[in-house]
Each structure stands twice: as C-alpha cells, then as structure tokens.
Amino acid sequence: MSHDHDDRPQLTAAQAAAVLNPPAGRNGGDLVVESLQGLGATTVFGLPGQHALGMFDALRRSSLRYVGLRVENNAGFAADAYGRITGEVAPLLLSTGPGALTSLAALQEAAAASAPVLAISSQIPTAGLGGGRHGYLHELRDQQASVRDIVKSVHTVRAASQIPSAIAAAWESALTAPHGPVWVEIPQDVLLAETALPVVSAMDATPRELYPRPELTIAAAHLLSKAERPVIIAGGGVVRSDASGKLRALAEKIDAPVVTTFGGKGAFPWEHPLSLRSWLEDRHTTDFLEDADVLLVVGSGLGELSSNYHTFRPRGQVIQIEADAGKLESNHPALGIHSDAREALADLLEAVERREDAGAADRVRTVLEKVRVRIEAQELTLEQQVLAAVREALPDAAPSFWDMTILAYWAWSAFDARRPNTMHSAQGAGGLGYGFPAAIGAAAADPTKPVLAVSGDGGAMYSIAELATARQYDLPLTWLIVDDGGYGILREYMTGAFGETTGTELARPDFVALAESFGVPAVRTSPESLAADLSKALATPGPSVVVLPALLRMFEPTHL
Numbered sequence: 317m318s319h320d321h322d323d324r325p326q327l328t329a330a331q332a333a334a335v336l337n338p339p340a341g342r343n344g345g346d347l348v349v350e351s352l353q354g355l356g357a358t359t360v361f362g363l364p365g366q367h368a369l370g371m372f373d374a375l376r377r378s379s380l381r382y383v384g385l386r387v388e389n390n391a392g393f394a395a396d397a398y399g400r401i402t403g404e405v406a407p408l409l410l411s412t413g414p415g416a417l418t419s420l421a422a423l424q425e426a427a428a429a430s431a432p433v434l435a436i437s438s439q440i441p442t443a444g445l446g447g448g449r450h451g452y453l454h455e456l457r458d459q460q461a462s463v464r465d466i467v468k469s470v471h472t473v474r475a476a477s478q479i480p481s482a483i484a485a486a487w488e489s490a491l492t493a494p495h496g497p498v499w500v501e502i503p504q505d506v507l508l509a510e511t512a513l514p515v516v517s518a519m520d521a522t523p524r525e526l527y528p529r530p531e532l533t534i535a536a537a538h539l540l541s542k543a544e545r546p547v548i549i550a551g552g553g554v555v556r557s558d559a560s561g562k563l564r565a566l567a568e569k570i571d572a573p574v575v576t577t578f579g580g581k582g583a584f585p586w587e588h589p590l591s592l593r594s595w596l597e598d599r600h601t602t603d604f605l606e607d608a609d610v611l612l613v614v615g616s617g618l619g620e621l622s623s624n625y626h627t628f629r630p631r632g633q634v635i636q637i638e639a640d641a642g643k644l645e646s647n648h649p650a651l652g653i654h655s656d657a658r659e660a661l662a663d664l665l666e667a668v669e670r671r672e673d674a675g676a677a678d679r680v681r682t683v684l685e686k687v688r689v690r691i692e693a694q695e696l697t698l699e700q701q702v703l704a705a706v707r708e709a710l711p712d713a714a715p716s717f718w719d720m721t722i723l724a725y726w727a728w729s730a731f732d733a734r735r736p737n738t739m740h741s742a743q744g745a746g747g748l749g750y751g752f753p754a755a756i757g758a759a760a761a762d763p764t765k766p767v768l769a770v771s772g773d774g775g776a777m778y779s780i781a782e783l784a785t786a787r788q789y790d791l792p793l794t795w796l797i798v799d800d801g802g803y804g805i806l807r808e809y810m811t812g813a814f815g816e817t818t819g820t821e822l823a824r825p826d827f828v829a830l831a832e833s834f835g836v837p838a839v840r841t842s843p844e845s846l847a848a849d850l851s852k853a854l855a856t857p858g859p860s861v862v863v864l865p866a867l868l869r870m871f872e873p874t875h876l
Contacts, residue, residue, distance in 0.1 A: 335514040344507040345374030351483040354519035365411020367438035370507030386781035392422025394757030399431040413454030426497040428744025432490040433497040468496040484521040491523040493639035528655035537667035543610035552579030553615015557658035571673035582733030589677035599874035600686040615657040617643030625875040709850035719751035721772030749778025759791035767793040783834040786859035831861035
C-alpha cells in the first residue's frame with residue numbers, strides 16, 4: 317500500500333532539529349497554544365480560571381495575541397464576530413463549570429449564525445471525571461452534556477499527546493460548511509503536567525469542500541431558465557461563502573429580483589434595479605415572493621424571521637441551496653441542493669440560460685413603493701431619521717453590530733448595509749447583549765476600520781463591563797446606546813398583547829458618566845445631532861460612547 321507524502325506538512329531543517337531538543341518548562345497548555353499557532357491562529361479570546369491556568373500561562377510563551385473580556389458570554393460574542401469578519405476560526409479559552417456554562421448563550425448565537433468559534437475549556441482533574449461526585453471546584457456531572465446540543469462537535473482530551481489532534485479535528489469541524497462553534501475540553505492536570513513532547517509545528521486541518529451534485533444543478537438551471545417570474549432569496553450563507561458577486565451575476569443573467577434576509581444583509585446591492593431590499597416583515601414582499609413561479613433560496617433555512625413569521629406560503633417551485641443539511645426542506649418542499657452557496661451559485665451561473673425580462677425592475681419598483689406608502693402612513697419619521705443618521709455617519713466599509721433592540725429591528729428591514737459582511741446582529745439566537753462585545757471582536761480582527769455597536773439601554777447593561785476591555789486594548793469602536801428606559805420591544809409586544817406591561821421598565825445609570833468613569837469619552841446626543849456626533853466619534857481613535865435618549869416605535873407587523 318503506497319502513501320502520497322507530497323501534501324503532508326513538511327518540517328524545515330531548523331524545525332527538525334528543534335524536535336529532538338524541545339525547550340524545557342513546557343506543559344499541556346503549551347501544546348494547546350502551539351497547536352493553535354500551527355493551524356494559523358493569531359488572536360484568542362477568553363477569560364482565565366483556576367483549572368485553565370496551564371493554557372493561560374502558555375500564552376506568554378507564544379506569539380498569540382490575547383484579548384481578555386470580563387464575562388465569558390461576552391468573550392464568546394467577541395469570538396463569534398471575529399469569526400464572521402475574518403472567516404477564520406476564533407479560539408475561545410474558557411475555564412470549567414461556571415466559566416464554561418456562562419459562554420453557552422454566545423455559542424448558541426454562533427451556531428445559529430454559522431460563526432466558526434473554537435471553544436477550548438478546561439475540566440476538573442482526570443481523577444474526578446466519569447460522573448462521580450468528588451466535590452471538585454466547578455465540578456459538573458457531565459460538562460459535555462451541557463454543550464452538546466449547541467455546538468457542532470465535541471472533542472475530549474485525556475492525555476497530552478491527544479491535544480494537537482483534538483484541536484485539529486475541532487478546527488476542521490468549525491470550518492467545514494456550514495461553519496459553527498465546536499468544543500474541546502482538557503482536564504486541569506493534563507494542562508499543567510510538564511511535557512517532553514516535541515513542539516507542535518505544521519498542522520493540517522483543511523475543511524472538506526461541499527459541492528452541489530451535478531444532476532441537481534442541471535435540474536435547477538432548467539427550472540430557472542424556463543421560469544416566467546423567478547425570484548431569489550439570499551441568506552447569510554451567501555455572505556459567509558463570499559458569493560455576493562456570483563449572486564449578482566446570476567440575478568442579472570436571468571433578470572430575477574433579489575430579496576436579502578436579515579442575515580444576508582449586503583449580499584446584493586441595495587440600490588440595484590432588481591433589489592427588493594430586505595422588507596421580509598411586509599405583506600407586499602411576502603405576496604410577491606408567493607407569486608414567483610420559481611423561487612431560488614440560497615443560504616437560508618427560511619426560518620421565522622425570513623418567512624414573515626411562517627406566514628409565507630410559496631405557490632411556485634422552490635429551489636433551496638443550503639450547506640446545513642438539517643435546514644433543507646425543513647419549512648417548505650423544495651428541490652434541495654446540499655452545497656456551499658458559492659460553489660452552487662458558480663455552477664448554476666454556468667448552467668443557466670440567459671433570460672430577459674424587461675418588466676422585472678418595474679415589478680420591484682412597484683413592491684418597494686407599496687412598502688414605502690405603508691410605512692409612511694404610520695408617521696414613523698423619528699425612527700427613519702435616526703436610521704438615516706446612522707447610515708450617514710457610518711463609513712461604507714465599517715462593520716456594525718446590532719443588539720436586539722428596536723433600532724436594530726428597523727435596520728434589518730430598512731438599513732442599506734452597502735457591503736457584504738459589514739452588518740451583523742444577534743438575530744440567529746436572539747439573545748441580548750451581543751452588540752458591544754461583538755464589536756470588540758471585529759475591532760480586534762481589523763483595527764484599521766472603525767466599528768459601530770448599537771444597543772438599547774436594556775441590552776447595554778449586559779455589556780457595561782466590556783468598556784474596560786475596549787479601553788484596555790484601545791480598540792477603535794463606537795457604542796451607540798439608544799436609551800428608552802426599558803426593554804422597548806417587549807414593552808410594545810406586551811402592550812399590544814395584554815394592554816399593559818410587566819417587567820419592561822428599567823432603572824439605568826447615567827451612561828455618559830459611566831463611560832467616562834472607564835476613561836471612555838462619551839456624549840449625549842439628539843436625533844438632530846446624531847449624524848454629526850456619531851461621525852466625530854467614529855473618526856476619533858479608540859473607544860467612544862454616544863447616548864441617544866429616544867423612545868422609538870416599531871412599524872406595524874403584517875403577519876398577525
């Protein structure tokens with residue numbers, strides 16, 4: 317049996333010599349950071365804890381840059397954003413028990429949004445594993461059971477020699493489409509024990525490519541070529557696979573209108589004549605999509621938010637391209653194509669016949685005009701003014717991260733992201749507190765661009781501790797806090813459903829004074845001065861806070 321060695325990692329002469337003389341004073345933690353370096357990691361996020369100190373001690377012997385946050389969940393959000401912005405794996409170093417568990421809400425968001433996060437958690441000493449009740453600090457009966465439902469894969473280490481392979485396997489899993497969070501756990505004693513193993517050098521964890529089956533491409537191309545009213549729904553998979561150029565080429569080749577989901581913001585040019593924009597929570601858009609005789613859905617599972625709360629009932633043939641096999645036909649019967657969006661669009665672009673439809677742009681204009689008239693009839697001038705001010709102030713290439721707040725819900729439908737992979741929110745899992753720590757991760761990924769975070773006062777309170785992080789690392793990010801004295805969207809939901817509210821009204825601090833106490837410059841603004849104040853903050857190096865006292869309202873839903 318012969319083996320092809322050409323594609324295996326090769327050592328230089330210097331590396332080969334070092335193998336025989338590993339430096340003294342290394343432990344299991346060194347194998348962790350060496351493995352990460354060998355796989356190409358440059359930045360890690362996390363929070364130290366007693367059982368994880370072997371990993372953190374090893375960081376100072378490595379070239380990895382450490383960004384430490386104040387709460388594990390926030391560290392997870394930062395890693396999530398780093399993974400989204402770079403498309404690379406974001407390592408997240410955690411301690412055992414409470415430290416591990418506190419990260420779970422962030423990992424749920426990473427799973428929902430397909431962000432490649434590699435969580436490496438410590439464990440109690442090996443002698444305590446197995447479900448017995450030994451009374452170790454942080455002990456859980458089965459720590460893996462707490463994470464298994466959330467992450468793509470779990471990788472367990474019981475000896476130092478297993479560390480590089482476990483991390484490489486997890487890395488490959490995180491980057492195999494669909495991307496997602498993965499979990500590695502290593503006992504405290506394994507991390508602390510000295511090792512004479514050679515320094516980890518070249519590592520190979522190349523993810524598998526996910527190509528469409530050719531017979532399905534031919535069938536889909538035939539349907540699109542012969543369609544009378546084709547329409548495309550572009551989801552987050554288009555953004556993640558860097559396929560927006562191919563999406564535009566296909567739409568123009570077959571004259572198909574395109575609507576982007578909230579996760580797919582920026583996947584298609586907002587002002588393009590074929591752009592239906594993102595008005596998915598609008599019955600006019602839903603009716604238009606239902607009327608398509610062929611509907612191509614790329615990189616979306618057509619979940620609750622993408623289907624106008626499951627009121628969407630397509631009448632035509634649906635073609636669904638999706639990297640997550642579990643989402644194929646999970647909501648609607650379709651010609652399901654299990655593939656990475658970029659590969660499938662590339663093949664479709666070649667196979668489809670050119671189709672001209674002079675009326676397509678007119679039909680798009682008609683829908684957008686109906687949407688505009690519906691929104692304008694609700695007299696929501698303030699909300700549109702505030703959103704326009706944010707758009708005016710934010711440079712086109714600057715990424716923005718939106719918490720679960722009324723202004724973000726407006727932005728999902730009405731904000732022009734302008735570039736792919738620049739607008740991100742927590743709409744996958746829908747948890748509070750995402751915006752600011754995510755912006756920290758994005759600023760760490762690319763400190764040459766300003767980053768914007770948008771939160772309400774309720775969501776902001778989840779992340780106040782990270783003002784210290786932003787100041788400590790002097791990151792170029794601006795935090796816009798819209799202060800309406802409570803959980804604004806829940807206030808609206810409860811008022812609409814029950815006529816009164818419970819638990820939505822909040823005491824809150826003076827956010828300007830609070831930010832300044834962290835050494836972060838802050839300003840209280842108004843809707844009229846928001847564009848100027850935001851522009852100034854975004855142009856100033858380092859972190860800043862802009863507080864907008866305003867009571868914003870949502871536009872009326874159409875799904876009820």
